[in-house]
Amino acid sequence: MGEGGRGLVTYLPLAIFVGIMALRMMRMKKARPLRLPLLWIMPVIVVLAVSLALAGMPPSGLGWLCLATGVIVGGAIGAQRARLMHLHIDGEGEKARVMMRQSPLAILLIVAVFLARRFLLPSGFQGGGMQNAAHPGHPVGNALLMMDATLGFALGMIVALRLVLWLRARDMVANHVFDA
Incomplete structure (x- = not known):
């Protein structure tokens, strides 16, 4: 693959992320209903997806540690993001419903996580920083550990975000x- 192809592979995910964040920033000012009875659906989907991934390729001992660390870090970030969202009740009596509006800080938190993941984490998994017992320092072992940590991060973030939003509402x- 030539230089142009590598540049596209490098910058395309960044361009997509910037586009998505720009759309979210534009729609941030509008409040939308928070449907409390449906908040459990996304965590269940994520738990099933992570369970299937782990059943298909069970982690090693260090992989489980990476997964648990990812769940803890993701849970902390998800809970913090949920606390940053603005909630209010719109209407009175039977027609009252909980409305949610994104906070600029919640969006910036996601941007900071993406930038940290993009520019800080990969360097720790290169050059044998983390090692797989079967293939010490091998890039495939490092990628599997990174996948375990990312699965745990997604799981912790989604579950904590939805749980904290549900509790607040x-x-x-x-x-x-x-x-609130």
């Missing part, structure tokens, strides 16, 4: 708080 409705 439930408390707002129960305590008749109109803005």
